[in-house]
Amino acid sequence: MIQNMWYGILDAREVKAGKPVGVTRLGEKLVLWRDDQGKVACIYDQCCHRGAAMSHGWVKHNHVVCPFHGFEYDTSGKVKLIPANGRSSKVLEQYHVQSFHVEERYGIIWIWYGEKRDAYPEILFFKELREGFSYGQFSEVWPVHYTRAIENQLDVVHLPFVHTNSIGRGNRTLVHGPVVIWEDHLMTFFVKNEVDDGNTIPLKASEIPDYRDLFSLQFQMPNLWQNIISDDIRIVAVFAPIDDEHTQIYIRFYQRFMKVPILKELVNFTSRFTNRYILHQDRRVVITQIPKKSELRMGEHLIPGDAPIMEYRKRREQLKNGVNW
Ligand code: FES
Ligand SMILES: [Fe+2]
Known part of the structure; x- marks a missing residue:
């Protein structure tokens, strides 16, 4: 793959409100979902707990929830809640998965394949x-x-x-x-x-x-x-x-x-x-x-x-x- 470019990876209509979708793109297992504002998020689709796919889980507000033991991930890939540890327990840093920068434009979901940046270049659609x-x-x-x-x-x-x-x-x-x-x-x-x-x-x-x-x-x-x-x-x-x-x-x-x-x-x-x-x-x-x-x-x-x-x-x-x- 060529690094540091935008790749069109999905038709935007494939990511519906309220439902995570799992796909393999660029050799990576990904889960995508829409947050409360309808903005698309994308993280690695393998739970850091015991490896289940979050794409088989559900969306709760801005989070995607793993269907196995209920770990809740935010759009940056951090676990925000481990239900078995109780709501009052702090979740440690190591509970996270990789996130990917995605944008929705021209009816297409684009993924930035490369290093994270403060500002990303324009998406070069015709x-x-x-x-x-x-x-x-x-x-x-x-x-x-x-x-x-x-x-x-x-x-x-x-x-x-x-x-x-x-x-x-x-x-x-x-x-x-x-x-x-x-x-x-x-x-x-x-x-x-x-x-x-x-x-x-x-x-x-x-x-x-x-x-x-x-x-x-x-x-x-x-x-x-x-x-x-x-x-x-x-x-x-x-x-x-x-x-x-x-x-x-x-x-x-x-x-x-x-x-x-x-x-x-x-x-x-x-x-x-x-x-x-x-x-x-x-x-x-x-x-x-x-x-x-x-x-x-x-x-x-x-x-x-x-x-x-x-x-x-x-x-x-x-x-x-x-x-x-
Ligand atoms: S495997 Fe995901 S919460 Fe346990
Ligand atoms: Fe042809």
Whole structure:
């Protein structure tokens, strides 16, 4: 994992008022709940008493209560009450578990993975989607490391093979470029694929001066992607790492062309079926990839069309090594 970054880990609606929820994210067992003000808290989901999961317990005011012997934890992970010791007994410092800094923004729960700070950097969600759009969503778990799931969405070469009857229709197997541009931790890549007439040599990225007019997609480090279908329609994916072999993928269809309430919901709901169909075409192949986790240097022979994947791997490696930008 890259340290000191915000990771989208859950749809905010998964954390309901009055009920703790247990998930594994970034290889950690976590319990999340909402305090009296509705603010989301997150601590390690293993009771310091005898190891039960607090996520199977309940919420009491701002605290989460372990279902085994009733230890009450506050949002910082400290035990505030040990019922068997009596309300009048002071709880010692060692009764605590690790807490995690989380924020709820844009309908997503974000976790800060790294050292605690007084002030945290901005959450880098796609600027134009921050308001004015509505969305429909579906989510599923893939049995792959999150890097493989991400790279699949950066792969402009696979379209005519994996999506023959959907988004890859038309046999456009020849890949020009692609052009990859970074702005901070946001990668934009521009796609120009065409049918191979047997004579055309693919253009290098530097040979495509009008690339800004091309179809483009974006990837925001460390785990957000968007397909810019048009000004008013986007598909966004959040790749929430579960552990080394599993990823929870949230796919959202964002639109702002339909604003009439019921029709809007219908459009957003219907989008799920198409997106699920396309994603399952990908999944069929991606789960077969070996090795499970991608690395900058491994025994793969990439081609020029894999530029966005190569760029992602390089950036990830630099960030893992603590290079500042
Ligand atoms: S295991 Fe949680 S209170 Fe005993
Ligand atoms: Fe695909």
